[in-house]
Amino acid sequence: MRSSTSLEEKLDADVKSGEARDDPDAEFGGSEERKRLERKLLWELDVRMSVLVVIYILNYVDRNNAGAARLRGLQTDLHLQGQEFATLLSILYVGYILMQIPSNMFLNFIGKPSLQLPICMMVWGTMSILTGITKNFVGALLTRFFLGFVEAAFFPGALFLISKWYKRSELGLRVAILYCGNIISNAFGSLLASGILDGMQGKLGQAAWRWLFFIEGSLTIFVAFCAIFILPDFPATTRARWLSEEERRLAMRRMEEDAGVGDEAETESGGHATGLWMAVKDWKVWWLAFAMTSQVxxxxxxAYFPTLSATMGFGPTVTLLLCAPPFIFTAILAxxxxxxxxxxxxxxxxxxxxFFVGIIGFIIAISTMNTAARYISLFLMAQSYAGFVVLYAWVSNSIPRPPSKRAVAVALVNAFSQLGNVAGSYVWPTNWGPTYRNSYAICIATSGCAIIMCYVFKLHLQYLNRKLDEEEASRGVKEKGFRYLV
Structure with missing residues (x-):
């Protein structure tokens, strides 16, 4: 009897093994059941990942609220002279640049974005609050530096987290939704700043611009605490009730199929120094970094949007309210x-x-001081972010594997591109206003440079795709494998 039962079990196992070979989706119950499971997985992921948008809104609100505070006394109360305000803006990116690569390498090592990202968020919320109690340039300089230091963890970490769960064909939309947090923050931040600056002046003996930092920093800390319980970890490191073991295997299978190589569990096996070296020596990474820097x-x-809006001649409250529509439009377009x-x-x-439409906006701003025309130009400039969002997705698409290399590459490109923000902080000196013709001319030149670099990169990827075609043809492969998106 035992022998008979053992034989039946063996035959049953052989049948299942044969079915698995014939149908790669057999372990998920077949192709139809896999599709159903995949839809459920993506829905659960999208819901959880949506908290990244809220975090990114607060990330940029905390970073850019200095521009709104400038309209209501920050520069006067801190006794800032000459280029000191521009230095406050640029110093943030020094820490931001320094920490992005180490942060992503550490994130890939521990595999716990649900802890690393919210903890960093709590720290930067605290730094934002401390900015509100500074009394002079040096105090503000220190808080801004350390704000950038901890904010560095978020965006490259979020991009890497998304790239570990979504396929290339799904990535652009998710990066766009994430980056809409940045775009919306310009609208939401202006509206929030308008309300705080208009209603909190003199409360408890504090200037309204100080309340701006207190309130926004406190909101950041609250959302960070909630995010600990919402954010997912990586497919290889997730141990959560929301994800079944079958869904976890499917998540890893999806990414292995998309890259053509089964290395998604590498998070647990190391390879971080190798990933760093692979990213640093890949010229594609540096080319993308320079292209993004130029566009940044x-x-x-x-950062100077309230200042540019103010050139239309309205008061501080109306000026901040006028900042919102261009970025709401841009978020929808993106x-x-x-x-x-x-x-x-x-x-x-x-x-x-x-990018080209953005250049048209810069040209209009150079050509006239007409109020309506200048406001239209702000819309055209702001929509440049729609193309910039797609460029971020192109970075992740072009460095598909291994994960350790992708983690470093995403961080390196984003970190290096922040040099554009350091330089850009000095592109809008007050003595060039109110026309800011020289500033807009610089923007036209750098945006044009980014377009040319993107074209050269496209030609290179087309060349690599042709080589892949030739390799597969020489091996007699009928079905196309991985190809770069161009």
């Missing part, structure tokens, strides 16, 4: 541009057409 200079108007880019599998034109 062109986007430097973002969503549709990225979604279309994902559907078509095309990156270059979705990026460069947006």
């Amino acid at each position: 200079v062109a986007l430097s108007f973002n 969503f549709f541009v990225s979604r279309h880019s994902d559907k078509t599998g095309e990156r270059f034109y979705h990026i460069t057409v947006s």
